[in-house]
Amino acid sequence: MPRVLLSLLPLALVSAAPPAPAPVFTPEAFRAHVAFLADDLLEGRDTGSRGHEIAARYVASQFAGLGLKPGGDGGSWYQQVTFQKTRRGDTPGTLTLSGAKGSQRWTHGQDVIIGINPREAKTDLSAPIVFVGYGLADKSLGIDDYQGLDVRGKIVVALNGFPKGMPSEVGAHLSEDKGNAAVEHGAVGLIGIDTNLTAATRPWAVRQRYSDGSRFNWIGADGQPHEDAPGLRASAGVDDTVAAALFAGAPHTLDQIRAEAERDGGRPKGFPLAGTVRVVAQTASERLTSPNVIGVLPGSDPALAPQVVILSAHLDHIGISKPRPNDPPNKDRINNGALDNASGIATMLEVARAAATAPTRPRRTLVFLASTAEEKGLLGAEYYAHNPTVPLASIVADVDLDMPLLLYPFTDVVAFGADHSTLGKVVADAAKPMNIALSPDPMPAENIFVRSDHYRFVQQGVPAVFLATGYANGGEAAWKAFFDKAYHQPADDMNQAIDWNAAARFAEVNYRITRALADADEAPRWYTGDYFGDLFAPKAPKAPR
DSSP, rough: OOOHHHHHHHHHHHHHHOOOOOOOOOOHHHHHHHHHHHGGGTTTTTTHHHHHHHHHHHHHHHHHHHHHOOSSSSGSSEEEEEEEEEESSOOOOOEEETTTEEOOOBBTTTTTOOOOOOOOOOHHHHHHHEEETTEEEEGGGGGEETTTTTOOOOOEEEEEOOOTTTHHHHHHHHHTTTTHHHHHHTTEEEEEOOHHHHHHSSHHHHHTTTTTTOEEEBBBBSSSSSOOSTTOOOEEEEEEHHHHHHHTOOOHHHHHHHHHHSSSSSOOEEEEEEEEEEEEEEEEEEEEEEEEEEEEEEOOEEETTTTTEEEEEEOOBBOBBOTTTOTTOOOOOOOOOIIIIIIIHHHHHHHHHHHSSSSSSSSSSSEEEEEEOGTTSSHHHHHHSSSSSSSGGGEEEEEEEEEOOOOOOOOEEEEEEEBBBBBBHHHHHHHGGGEEEEEEOOGGOOOOOGSSSSHHHHTTTEEEEEEEOSSSSTHHHHHHHHHTTTHHHHHHHHTSSSOOHHHHHHHHHHHHHHHHHHSSSOOOEEEOOOOOHHHOOOSSSSOOO
């Protein structure tokens, strides 16, 4: 436009900038990501597999196309993680109980499931046994199930799960930490037995289905497999037959203990058990590498750009299932992982696209982390949290995207971990304009809080949430059906009735959350007196509730 004409325009027209267009999230773009990642050619994206490598290159190519900066090793897109893959030896492990009435022996995969010790090729451990209730210990909560018990050099027998009435996320953390508690009190082995609740939540037959899988551990700087409780030489889970045998002649029967555990706040007390348990197992191991894929969008505000918000999602899945007896020759055994977690990666990629192409760039730096080996124990995220490619102190928040169930028009989201920091309010405020509510954990018995990658950041003192679609508007039925028929099964593929409009909506709400975190004047803070904030970030500034 000629300058002379421009000067004649009303001042209001030349000084007022048009509002920035809102990012558009389309069902088609979301579907395209999932369709590629869940294709049979990727063979279920198992850690260390060719299919996972292809998926990693796809994500890196998307990051590059958006103009993100590589955030991996040596200026690459990849942070290579070395793992030890440990499998069971040719001879199945055994658990033998010896006492006054003789010996009973059980074989792995039948009535016992023996844990894999990545640091011992041959394990042969015999020790007395002691019941330790739930096997929980935490000084800050005044909990010590080991009080008055001598377990040094012994194998402890602990109830699975945690007491009824305990906050689910605290209970989930303490339950995950039972191995450490056992080692700190001098025990050398741990046997888990069911309560009525844990038996119903995860039936023995389901555990048997996965009992022959290998165990993965990332390799630390010392060249050894990383272990949370390296002093624990043997572990096992047992069914009711074995559990009853362990309590033969005890001052309280297994039924009495379970009845006590059924009460709100029920905390069965520990006592020595009769007899000695011997655990024998053999393993073989190999090493392999698998990458985390990392893209970085530098922040636009010089004062806030050094701070980092991480959006994470796991890229791996569980690969191809082994054939079972009587399977038809053409049976589908590829676990495509369309919702677990191609949908989480698709969400992350769409948020990255919107952030990278927005007229105004986020103030804080965004790191997009597509992690490996989540299905092996949150290992890729754990490795990153221990070996971050940005200073750990610069990471102010993590939002994790894992298995959003996009099979219905969701109207609420669950932010696991939202109650512990100001992140919860950020999520609620960002979702509200879309008429999406923030709901509490609808399935506390599943211990979801410790079962996704965000938990590895929590353990490093970083406020974090794991975002999933909620139970409202048909969500409860959809979740239950998915867990029953598709979770970690070949049915989690593109043949599901995925609601791609809901998928686009999930991407949009996550973009709003990410931008709110990136653009806020203050970084998220743990709440004063919060259990996880006090445990993992005792010196960090806190916010009043």
